Amino acid sequence: MLRSLLLSAALLSLLAVPALANEENEHLKTQAWPHQGAFGTYDRASLQRGFQVYKQVCATCHSLKLLSYRDLSDLGFNEAEVKALAASATVHDGPNDNGDMFDRPGRPSDFFVKPFPNDQAARAANGGALPPDLSLIVKARKGHEDYIYSILTGFGQTPPADEKIAAGMNYNPYFPGHQIAMPRPLNDDSVTYADGTKATTDQEARDVVQFLAWAAEPKLEARNQMGFKVVLFLVVFAAVLYGVKRKVWSKLH
């Protein structure tokens, strides 16, 4: 009795761990993302729209330095499109044979070009605040996709009377401390989607969150697919081994 009680307490505490981890952000807007779950896959159309939002809005301040242009083929772009996307960036390269640095159009093998040459330049242009690199942002924040989505759609609310917002800061109830240096990045029609989807703030946030989730975990689909095969094999194998074990031990009784 005592034993089963304790076991269930232990199991409950295990289940409670994710809930506890989120306690600071308990009012996050929880969304159902298509890539979550054991059979989740990324929504390619949403990823492409999200990339557009990143390129036209976020990339003004935020780098995505762990990604190369060639990675964009994952989003469903063909080779020519990836080449064109890479070429639209200007890469600072060198030194050449004369010892000079020079600019050239990007190639698919180049990493995403950063908006600022270094952290100091980024701070100087942003009132002292450093816009974080977004390559892993979805994995690097508690609440993950829901947190980023809540931040992006959490601007424009009036702060409570007892919360003083410092100069150059913006109110966002989902950000720790509720004051964020980033001004509201997304508005209705911040971008014009190539596929004709209506660009509401909510749609833009949803798309860019899915794009950033892919950027942080590009191998998720391969992982889900392999996981299914591995677990299926192990379950069948376990059944076989159980039969073997029964047969071996039956000689004893």
Place this chain on the structure above:
Amino acid sequence: MSHGSPSSFKNPVINWIDTRLPIFTMLQKEYGTFPTPKNFNYLWSFGGIAMVMLTTMILTGIFLAMYYTPSTGHAFDSVERIMRDVNYGWLIRYIHMNGASLFFIAVYVHIFRGVYYGSYKAPRELLWILGVVILLLMMATAFMGYVLPWGQMSFWGATVITNLFSAIPVVGDKIVTWLWGGFSVDNPTLNRFFALHYLLPFVIFAVVFLHVAALHVSGSNNPTGIEPQTDKDTVPFHPYYTAKDCFALVLFLIFYALIVFYAPNALGDPDNYIPANPMVTPAHIVPEWYFLPFYAILRSFVWDIHIPFTSVVLISSKLGGVLLMFGSIVMLLLLPWLDRSKVRSAVFRPIYKKVFWLFVLDCLILGYIGGKPPEAPYVMIGQFATAFYFAFFLILSPLLPKYEKILPLPKSISEAVLKKS
């Protein structure tokens, strides 16, 4: 190894080798016909499972080391390179990263099993002590491994834990500088941690060999805690326990695979996906889950102890915490002598059985407290839980046998098995 006994293997090659180096005779003796109590439950499979985990960690680790760069400027990015561009790098890295957790799960179950069935009692004290040495080596290895990705928790975890040594009176600060190879956790620290993280698993392997060698001298304990008396009490290790352990192992692998493929980051801290930054301290510095009970014990000591009537601090709260934390492991080392019970298994010790489950609950509470910020009411709960942890070893284990009424023991393992079925 009996001298001059003709090897009786049918295969002439094996026979040729065995007459010169009787490795096959040894395997046959230790893993083939090795007499093993016939009444093991599945808790006895966790030693073998832990062995498989150690092997998995070494194999995946070797391949990760081929791509990892131990330098503060490149470590974080080289891990991401493994995740993104190395063929199946994500798979190897997630197996290794979560393998540490699964290894600890297996070893903790193995330890609690030993405590429940009294497996540390004579003549298995040295076997038990070798096990505690393995646990200590595992903790050092896991700690240094967690530093290698050079994320925020890597850096700040390393800073907090290495700083503990500064609590040692007089030479503490010098020792910390020596450990760091400088005046803060930096490139030399990362380099030596990588070197040691690669070395220690092989040391663990050697101690596991001694652990198993000692096991094969005394033979295994079993759920009744009674030594086998006749051939009826035992079965040959193969095929009986090879079959049973394989089944248990695959069940464990299913659990492992579910974590690796469907929740690979659930046991880690999101902060470790932020590159290490000595200028920004995370809001809560928390170790990996398998260290949380020890972290709670460390933080439960909050007083400075003065020399009476002076302001001279004899034991600072920091030193006290460090002493308690190491003391919690020393308790495990001393357990074979602290427990005065003549009966091994908790099955026949009605009060100890309840105390054991309270001890398990206490360790879970300590783990929960270790993950919480050091503030009310968590600190006080942690202090009570720490007190109970030590009371289990220092008060309950020695005194309980005096007052406990032991249930009637079966005459042999066979009798116990027949009664049950």
